Amino acid sequence: MIVPLLTGLILMPPEPPIVTRAEWGAKAHLAGAIPHTITRLTIHHTGVLSNKSRSLEDKLRGLQLFSQREDKLANGKTKPVWIDVPYHYYISIDGRIGEGREWFFAGDTNTEYDPTGHLLIVVEGEFGQEQPTEAELKSLTDLTTYCCWRWRLDSTKIESHMDYSKQTDCPGKALYAFLPTLRAQVKQVLGH
Ligand SMILES: [Zn+2]
DSSP, X not given: OOOOOOTTOOXXXXXOOOBOXXXXXOOOOOSOOOBOOOOEEEEEEOSSOOOTTSOHHHHHHHHHHHHTSXXXXXXXXEEOOOSSOSOSEEEOTTSOEEEOSOTTBOOOOSSSSOOTTEEEEEESSOTTTSOOOHHXXXXXXXXXXXXXXXXXXXXXXXXXXXXTOTTOOTXXXXXXXXXXXXXXXXXXXXXX
């Protein structure tokens, strides 16, 4: 008798559609990129109220312009020049996903934690004041599941900015409240 050896088999979760850097018209990253190995996945919000009238592509081009120059932040601090957008993936209000900084380079932050080793996903919105959309939560779940499979991350490695930094309330209480559900959904698919 042949017993199918399917126990424990994990199928590759589908990669969700991702707008590539070339597709949104990214400029090259600047000098000084720091290569890293992904060991965890960290979720952010943009911290600005969502905007339905601009496309994902336009938002990413704007974020890259801001990132690659020195600029003043709302709190009066100066942000240095970054090599590129600080995050590896960007999810817009309509649930579309854009490729950010190349994943093999460490991200950037205005707070005190070291993002080396973190795969950074940002979701558009100010979730201290508004709710993430269904489309955003679905894309975040699909993308996180795929990334945890691809980089062999346990669902316990899914955390958020405020889990590492006392200087922020990112990703806002409404998105932070979704993290236990997100971890459970990833664990259900991947088994860990
Ligand atoms: Zn953040």
